[in-house]
Amino acid sequence: MATSSEKQLSPGTILTGKWNGRKYKLERLLGVGANGQVYLATYGRAACAIKLGKDVSDLQAEANILASLDHREKKQPFLLDVDDAMLSGNQVPFYVMQYVPGTAVRTYLRKHGTEWFGVIGYRLLRRLSELHEAGWVFGDIKNDNILVSDYGRIALVDYGGMTASGRGIRQFTEIYDRGYWSAGSRTADPAYDWFSTAVLWIHALDEKRLLYLTRTLLPQNRDPGELLGLVKSHPSLKPLSGWFERALHGRFESTQEAAESWREAVHAASGAKSPSAPRVPGWMAGVFALSLLLCISLMAIWLFS
Amino acid sequence: MNQILLITDGGSNVGVSPVVAAAQAYEEGIIVNVAGVIDDGSIGEYGASEIAEIARAGGGMSRIVSTKQLSQTVQMMTRQTVVGTIRQAVNQELRQVFGVSSVEALPPPKRAEVVRVMEDMGETTPLRVALVIDASASMKPKLLAVEEAIRDLSLSLQARTGESMAAVFHFPGEQEPCVLDTPWTSSTERFGSLFGKLRMRGTTPTGPALLRAIEYFRESYGKIMTEDVHPASLLKQDDTDGMRSGYVV
Incomplete structure (x- = not known):
């Protein structure tokens, strides 16, 4: 039913929302998830991330969760838009999120x-x-x-x-x-x-x-x-x-x-x-022992000579 | 919601045609999915086309996979079938109530509401899956993977909110064409070691085995067509909860 080898959309592709009328320009593919592709995009001058899905219900279910999370957390909203676009004759559902760099x-x-x-x-x-x-x-x-x-x-x-x-x-x-x-x-x-x-x-x-x-x-x-x-x-x-x-x-x-x-x-x-950190490294202890030995033997030689 | 999941590796060779049996199942409200398991390309053209035909007649889907992908495929097909059945019921309701052909035709806020109802239904509708396992000689090296897939599926079924049952058959049996190994159960433990004691035999009575599974649905749940998905809740939800649609921008 679903094909895993989805076609990638080329940078510069414009998505026009069928319902809300906003225009988004795709910049590059950010990743491929189980139910769709995520692109970095721009809306006017602002960067955003857009998830394009294969299946309306799957995508809407995700958007629902993001919406209720936004509602609950009362921070700056994470979900920015939900819409459909026409791409080469097909209606493709998508939603728009804040872009998270990292x-x-x-x-x-x-x-x-x-x-x-x-x-x-x-x-x-x-x-x-x-x-x-x-x-x-x-x-x-x-x-x-x-x-x-x-x-x-x-x-x-x-x-x-x-x-x-x-x-x-x-x-x-x-x-x-x-x-x-x-x-x-x-x-x-x-x-x-x-x-x-x-x-x-x-x-x-x-x-x-x-x-x-x-x-x-x-x-x-x-x-x-x-x-x-x-x-x-x-x-x-x-x-x-x-x-x-x-x-x-x-x-x-x-x-x-x-x-x-x-x-x-x-x-x-x-x-x-940390207590073990200042510990003397093995090689240094070895060199010290060696020099001590050398010193003692030199002293011994000097004493007995 | 009733499903039969057939796991096999090739052509049937005894008794009624499995394609006919699958059509019969579909007629009685049972969807038939088929997983064809191969490990060294042994399925052949005949086997492959039979697998696709069984699923088509049974209103389900088919996949030909290696033992490694079996668990995932079995889960995916079961889930997709639930989602697909609900979608059909919902679309029908949408046509009658709103005069639109599908969820796609609704504006996003309305869609949000409908999808919420669909998700609830997918999670809560009672689900019964009869697993029908081909245990003919050539399947022997694959049965460990089959057991694992069954265990994995039962884990996911158990996690659902709605009543979820699974039963396991294998074919052929010693005398009869098909044997019930595990009657309806919702517990994972019951699927410990299913096929440890099996003696593998040569014939592949896929058709008769499917008929036996249909029979079993009938024995345990009587007429099955009657109770099914009720998307009527869609309307109610819509009226009382209209406010919520405002969340989605």
Whole structure:
């Protein structure tokens, strides 16, 4: 029914809204999601992001969620317009969002250093906590859906998986899915997002081993313990293994608590390192011992001569 | 809402034509989807066209996939079928009530409202899926993937708000053409190890197996055509909740 190899629209294409009459100029493709393509576009001089869909209902369902989120959060609205455009004879539904600049988590960490993951992780949990308190579960947490901009600021994008608490998760990615790892149901609850968040950090910092594990593990052996095994044998994740254990098994009271616990664990991990930081490197100790030995032997030679 | 999901790897060779059986199912209000599983291109032209024909006759969709993609495909087809059935019912209602042909023809604020109702219906309508599994000899190396797909589907069914049931059949049996392995259940645990004890046999009575599944729907739910999607709620929702449509710009 749906073809995955959608045609890309060329930069400069103008979308004219059938209902609201606004004109948008497409600049470039930002990404391809499960139900459509997202483009960077301009409206007059302002930048915005436009999601073009294949299916009216799917797209409208997403727009509905964004609208109710905007209504609830009372910040600057994220959803700016919902309309249809005619493109080579077909009516194509689209919606317009605020443009969020940034790069995916893994790319950001590779560029700016893994030491940023503590702060980014805390901000992510704080953002999730807001959504959870409003009765939503993000659902499709994954590397591509979390954009990081300057100084580790984060934004969630692609709300296709966002689900009202208590319902079946609308959209998920296999290796981030709690059900896939036999760690619980696909019913939307805050713990579903904690689980995916834990997998996100394993993916961000140890992609090779995670993908190897998913490739080689038999379905009946998929278990959160396997993921914890990766955490415990990774230098940056190991100090936080207590947090990961609770996240993978859904053992937090609230997302607020998950965020606080993350902050404390990150703090403790960097604190634990600091007393050992000024420690003398091995080679220096070696050189010192050698010079001492040399000194003593020289003294001995001088004494006995 | 009733669905049969057939998982097979090739042409039937015994008994009534599966295409006829699928048409019969559709007539009785059961949609038939087909997943053709291949791993080394063994499906052949005949098998491929039969798979497509069964789905067409059964009002459903068909996909030919490798074992790796099976879980995802099974889920996608089940979900799409629910969405498609609801859309049909809703479009019919729209024609009668608003005189428009489909959701697409509504202005976005109105559309927002209708889609909200459709989503609710998709999440809450009772759903029953009978899985009919080809366990003929050539399927043997694929059954682990089939089990995994069933487990995965049952997880997603369980997460729905509405009543969701699944039952599992395999064919051929020792004597009869088709065996019921797991009666209607909504729990994932019941699908532990389905086919561990199976003795694989050569014939592929796909048609008779589909008939058996239709029979089972009839036995357990009587006349099935009667209760189905009620998009009547669409109207009510629209009248009382008109205010909400204002959210969407």
